[in-house]
Amino acid sequence: MISVEEARGRILAGLRPTGAETVALAEGWGRVLAAAVVARLTQPPADVSAMDGYALRSEDAREGGMLRVIGAAPAGHPYQGRIGPGEAIRIFTGGLLPPGADTILLQEDAEVLDGQVRMREAPRKGRWIREAGLDFRTGDVLLTPGRRLSARDIGLAAASNHAWLTVHRAPRIAILATGDEIVLPGEPVPAGGIVSSNAHALAALVRAGGGAPLILPIAGDDREAIGRAAVDAARVCDILVTTGGASVGEHDLIQPALEPHGFRLDFWKIAMRPGKPLIWGHLAGTPLLGLPGNPVSAIVCALLFLWPATMVLSGLPAAAPPFRMAMLADDLPANDRREDYMRADLSRDGEGRLIAQAASRQDSSMLRTLSASGGLLRRPPHTPALQAGAMVEVLVLDEFGI
Template identity: 35%
Template sequence: MGGITTEEALCLVLQHTPVIQEKEQIQIANISGRVLAEDVKTVFDNPPFHRSPIDGYACRVADLTGASKEQPVCLKVLREIDAGDYSEEEVQPGQAVRIMTGAAIPPGCDCCVRQEDTDYGEERVQIYKAERPWGNYCFKGEDFKAGQVLLKAGRELGFVEAGVLAGMGVPKVSVYRRPRIAVLTTGNEVVQPGEPLAPGKIYDINQKLLAARLLELGVELCEARSVPDEPEQMAEALKKAAKEADLIVTTGAVSVGKKDIMHESLALIGAERVFWGIQVKPGMPTLFSDYQGIPVMSLSGNPFSALVITELLLRPMLAKMMRKPSLDLVRVQGTLADAFGKPSPSRRFVRAYWEKGTFHLPEGLNSNGVLASMVGCNCLLDVPAGSGALKPGDEAEAILL
């Protein structure tokens, strides 16, 4: 088995990665993490009227000249306007209205006075402080004007955008649908969590690991199941998955052993092999194929190896499929707090925790089949090929998870 670089592998998988074109309408409460498919234009000014940002009194600046605690200005209170009320009656000189936060300011008023600067009068009010023109005054349309494109297509949506859309009176928006991913794990030795663990069997870690990570990245899982180590059964599973999935991910059976069936299974369905083997540890036996335009990423059966290639290759693929730059790989630099004793003849990724410019290595084994020591880690150290043992204080770089 040969091998290409990680960068070459990424270039190839992205060449075979489709961008989701289909759109769907969804409620704005469900938009977090989705990508807007069409521009959203405002149809009215917001706020739709001049409104008060305080509890107090709406009045005229000219009536408040010289107002102080010692020499208060006394105004007639016409009425109270609460949030949700509206009055078109114009306030005249010497008059005021009691007004609450968010309520519409009536015509004739050019300021609002805090209730703390008054005697809280109901029929007549004493005001102890002058106000500047348009003080405590929220103008119609100060948030947005009618006819603006407030949110452009291609924007990733979140809670702020949900609030903006609600303010626009928009109940639903058009977004690109989520990619549909199928996860197929191999192995006659694996059983599902919750089932009895017979001698010689292990629980299917990879299926749950990958499903959870892919869902976290924002996809829709159309299938997640284990397939026996039989080439024909895997071939049928691949054909079935391809009818619905935009991307198929498999784990296990990609090396050169007697039960490494993925090569034969993919050949049985006529899939095109794009590459097999990456110059990286873990993840060297990664196999990537194209079946009738559906990319098939076949990962090692070792959990940490599957996790590493998920981050290095699957995550950028999903970033392209979903138009989500937020999924692009983010690199950080720092210094090592701990030693890593193994030399790295080939490029290696090592689990670590990054905090304030320092990388901490977890206790426990760092082998491909061990996952427990990954708990609490938030990055993968990128150790260049040809590196010797790493020492505390060494400079390092990592990819954030």
Template identity: 40%
Template structure:
């Protein structure tokens, strides 16, 4: 049986690095991956400015009880006059710091009457000033190639004047579910059928990672149906995910279908629970990952294994998210010949340690546990693990993003 870490490493390396880039407007860049390293075009802030609504003074002019004439009222976006000795200039948050001023007095610490300011609390020299370049300096690296862009990255790039970015083309993923027993939601269902939950689930997982689910197809258990599906998927997609049909039963026809397109399927028995049967193939120079048919197993395999392949094929610099750890809270002892990935709900305790509570039903058919859980706790194989044990935690928020 293939150990989990080896399976994860193999899948992470199974796809090629992206080569196609495109220009993307900044406002549409969320979820895209930078195809170039970007540098600061200007100091941030670009000039000394006020961090508060208040008054600019020379600190040397402050004396208890002394009134300072208000020389000017300067709003953000207006260039202030040079501050004259013994005067003050009324400023607002973001207003430029006047020449010769070295301190900002908060409006709450002073009182203006008849255009004269009386300061009630001794100010600290240099208080409430945002200095030029204290955030970033022109020429500094802002983000490296391979950075996944979110709202915070976009905010920084906007502050540097970037209106358009060079990003990698979105990864195109095709999804294929198989089985005569499946019908799509909304269609008539007999007692012999179940609704197909894998297709919609995998499409959502793919899209959440910033890739495009360009096809979500279902094939019957016939050679013709599978051949037609693979023909479409291999033509239009960069990566193909299949669900079910890769075992050794009479109707497990995915393997011969892949072989018809020149692919060779390597069926793994991964030492993980749920999710033991996983297969990897390449056809038309594109990776095909075959997931187990059970939705819970497919979800676990996607989270821990397939997500690394997608991040790699997207060109991300960080393929493996940071692995967290938490304390298991359970009345049960876990000890299996395979590594177990328990669906858990994580909550920090008073000291900040993550408390991992397993769902009461860990069967691979309990789909409701997926929406209940916040992540997966990894339990080592052949090792009794009880309440209080510190174990690795795969947070969905990080591993599925």
């Protein structure tokens, strides 16, 4: 068995980002840039007012002074003229500062009297003016390749006059669930059967990571059927994920079914709990990740290995999922040679510290426990017994959107 860290390193080392494609700005959220976003204009394009008020010359700015109002400059409708001595124009937020003006009198500091404005306070030169290029200028590199686009980034790209963005194609992740005993959700469940949950949970995880999942029809415990389905999927996806059949029992058929089709195994079995039987290799040049059939094992392994793989394919740097430090709520016994990922409730104490309480039952079939858990509590191999109050590492599941 190899370690979790070594397994993840070997998986990520062979992956490369997907190619670039152009998408509409509205479709850019969550995608990873493949080309820089460069400003196509200057923002603001000229000096503009930051507040509602009156534009005037600083030479005329004095407390109690009177100015003749000669026009207005709402946003989008510049004043067509120049301000002279003793003159002012009504200006609104975003309105272009007219030639000759260099000062803004706030409307709350102004008193309007028969077409004139009196200054209750003397405004300071340059105050409440946003100078041209305050935000960015034409040619500025605003967003660089390798950045996952947030809603804020989409706003910036739009403001810099980009209607289209060049991003990495969303990785296509095909998911093949195997086993005679599983049926689709909503179908009648025969004696001895169970509902297939893995494919749908994994598809949701892939979407949360920015990938494009493809759920394949269930393949029964038949080598030829599994082989055909896997080969067909490998032709159109960036990673093929199988669930079930990864161990060594008589009905664990993933490796035997793929070997006649040229499957090349990289490694199998990881020193972790849950999820020891995990396959990584290549089928027809396409990476293949064989996950365990137990639903909790499949999801935990997907978070540790498929999630970072999806990140790399999307154009992001290779990295392990981020761990946070938490205080242990209860005592834990010593761990064995396998790295353990315990389902745990997460909370905050009165001082804002993260508290982790391991679930009392850790069976890898218990999806209800996983659903109710806020995180996964990591125990490295051979960790000694820990007492309540000890600091431990946790994966906060909400941070992944899963």
